[in-house]
Amino acid sequence: MCGFAGFWGYSGFLAVNAQETATRMGNAILHRGPDNAGIWCDDAVQIALVHRRLSILDLSPAGHQPMVSHAGRYVISFNGEIYNHMALRQELECRLISQHGWNGHSDTETLLAGFDAWGIEKTLNHAVGMFALAVWDRKTRELTLARDRLGEKPLYYGWQGQGSQKAFLFGSELSSLRCHPSFRAAINRDALALFMRHSCVGGVNSIYSGIHKLAPGHLLTLSTASSEPVLKEWWSAAKVAERGVTQPFQGSAEEAVSSLEILLRNAIGQQMVADVPLGAFLSGGIDSSTVVALMQIEAARPVKTFSIGFYEADYNEAVHAKAVALHLGTDHTELYVTPEKALSAIPYLPTLYSEPFADSSQIPTFLVSQLAKKYVTVSLSGDAGDELFCGYTRYQMTSNWWSKLSRLPRHLRQLIGVIVTAIPPTVFNQMSAFLRMARAGEKLHKGAALLSNQSVTDLYRGMVSHWSDSKNVVLGSNEPSSLSTDSLPRLDRLSDVEYMMLLDMLSYLPDDILTKVDRAAMGVSLETRVPFLDHRVVEFAWSIPIQYKLRQGVTKWPLRQILYRHVPQALIDRPKMGFGVPIDKWLRGPLREWAESLLSETRLRNEGFFQPDLIRRKWNEHLSGRRNWQDDLWNTLMFQAWLEHNRRN
Template identity: 60%
Template structure:
């Protein structure tokens, strides 16, 4: 796991100037690779790479990057892991295409594969996560590549004036800041879509002219051909459609057996490395499955990590401890106070580089920091919900649409108005008296959110409303126009999928890379910890899409069991009594913090005078929600956190620019 950066073109004519800029760019992402770093410049072209190394496989200088191919044709700067690289080496050797190996790093394997098979074929053979920059000294073409699902980030874009245009790229935006051509102009349209989704999704970035490379894509650009050539080598949408066309034909028991074999192999491959390794453990289905399969293949107790909170609503540590005790792991837990959790907030703008407002970023950082004290690599259970239908919103949305579509929209609108006349707090109190109260946690907020989308004209529109933080973000971003995304008019072709599967596919393409994987990558790499996600082995992903929906979301009596097949795998290793309980999010009580210890901080960022002076956001709807939240009339923690994380990021950017100006003076 590392950090990469670089540039092509521009006016840095002297070799020492190019090296200095590359060093500065790489130093901005030193946290991604504190063990080693270097830069490389092509003496015959204005092309340079910077690299920061977190040494995981082959700790010797033979794993040093940027790395030159044995043929001398290619130079690579690479971030990630190729879990099957030893199998790729064997294939190269059998074909007589292997070089004289200098070490045992997967970077060297990648280069040898590219030399022999080309980059497209090599990536299709590879099982792993990665962001790659590759310079072909023969064709003078720069190629960028990103892994299939989007575990590793990669930003890029042309910056600067016509006479000094530079193509910049990097694992994080902060690396681009160090290049003299970087323009740093906020994209108000991207800010609109951020306010809807609490992240800057898809190809967008918060800066004009800078994009993210989409998962499963390659990009080519050259000094003589500055227009980007973008192509896909793997598609999540196609994996979903292919699975629907060619479903698994075996029995449910056979499917459970097949899934366990695949997951066991994925976990085994991801346990490779020359450094201490462990796993996050929440005690839920996903992380418990990963840890169980790790422990089943380890001769030593697996190191596991969890954090706890003294608020029972947010605390999963006791469940994790019970699972760890049953499996016999070497378990470490840390109970953190609200003060310790809130102390992370000032670091968030720097960690995430652009506005990001999933508040579970706070505990994710804390558990990463805990794990890094003992290990360099940690496996996680992320993506189980998206692949095996773990989110209740899938079934709720589909069920709700079946009912709503039978009612005229005018009647639905009137019903929504009536539902919102009762406060969420009153609805919660009413639900608390119900015999099945545990199933109705925060039902008041859910009813109010559902009421806001009752007039939806399609399942897609209904789902968009369910996952939106601000329903009309164009109303709060001054001068911004919301661009189309996969959820707002630019959806991929998903005909052939049912309503639930379509929502799962869209989450695989959007929510997973844009929110979940972004959150984990930045939080973990902020502590120099590598994270690995066995569920995102593309063989597991493709198999999951072949499974009938009933193997994932199974109706048992009057209720539904989510992630049914994954649970069956887990119950072979862990008693169901340790797992069966209502789903709990990995969060913190932002709602009460904003009314209490964070109130002054938030009031400063949300003050009407400040918002008007900055000229980015319309204060009227923001102030209305803030007052309703403070009064307890509504819980607006999520849309307010979106605004607060942007405001904190903007303040951090302004402070950083002021510091640079003072140093220059």
């Protein structure tokens, strides 16, 4: 795990500035790689690669980057891990390496040998891992950027500057790109509207005009022949899902469970290889408990596990994590966080994320990363279990709602919506226990506004949105098309539930979940690994019939069966609890003064990004207790805090 950046200024950026500029770009991501730094430049074509290293495999200088291939053709700056790289070495040795041997045992050197032997795309298809990389081909004078299959590692790119200062910039974080003299920090208002809806800047957009994210499973090639980068999809999650559904696993449910456990154990075993201390996040839920249980089988000693606890009972999973840890015999460390400790993390959030990010579980994620870093350099997590095995209750809820609502005429649904919204949310909130729904009032009001939707897909997209009128609240914006809005083609063979799962895997997972974990962990120089995103596990998971994943109303049935083999069922079966914090209460209490300063009407009008009246109305309703607008307000506050930080720096 590392970070990298670079630029290609072949329109005339002065070569004399290359080393100095590259150094600044690398220093901006020191947290991603505090162990070592490297720069490679070619003045003849005015290209520079910079690398910051967090040493995980081959701690010796033989793992130093940027690295040149044995044949001298390719130069790479690489962030991530290739878990099967030793197996790839065995394939390569008889073809390429026997004539000169290996310099070390890093996966970077293995990748380069693969490029020399097979080319870049074929090597990536052979690789099992998470990565983002930049490769310069000295023979063809082509720059290639690549991102892993599911989007675990970030990669930004784009043209900036004009005339002789025009340069193509790329890197792991926007903070590096900001250090280049050609960079122009122009806020993309359309992307801001997307952020206000989904709490993150999704898809290939970035918060800055002219800068994009490389989509998961894609390659980008830029050559001297054309200034326009060529994009190519080298692995498709949508095609994997469609193939899995059309060619399902033919065995019994029990056989599917056994096959899945074998795949997971293999993936976890490969991801436990490191030359530094390694552990795991443990929430006590199904996903992280499954990962830790299988890790403990593979380990020769107790696995180091880490949990964060909160004194507010509604947000505390630490007691469950401790029970699982005791049963498995892990070396468990937990930290109970006071509200003051959690609140103290908030000023750091704008520095952690390259662009505005507002999933409030970023706070406990950062705190558990801080805790783990005291003991280990690598931590495995249970992320992606929900998206692959139908874990979110919203899948069933949306499907069930639509099966009933779709039978009613649209005008009748609209009338029901009017009736529901006429009742104050506080009335429904008082009935939350009876309705078996937390924040019942807000959810029912939100659902009522969606009753006129014409498809289950539209209903789901509305369910996972915050500011439904985001283009109205962001002045001068036109919300762009994205996977979370309307650009995913309908795959007829997928059921409604499977379609929602795929939509989340393509958007919510990389844009929110993986972004949250990567930036929070790398902010403290901690590498995270996600065994469920081994692409072989993903491909098999999609072949498991939906009736096995969601069995008699029980979510994640295959994972539960694996876990029950190692942990008593009584320790696991309980209502799902989100990894969150009580933002709603904090905004009315200890965060009120901070929030008021960021949301003042004068400030909002002077900055000119938001419609102040809409924001102030929600802020006042929240303070009064009439409504709980924590998600909408948190999105606004995280942009405001990010904007303030970046204007100071």
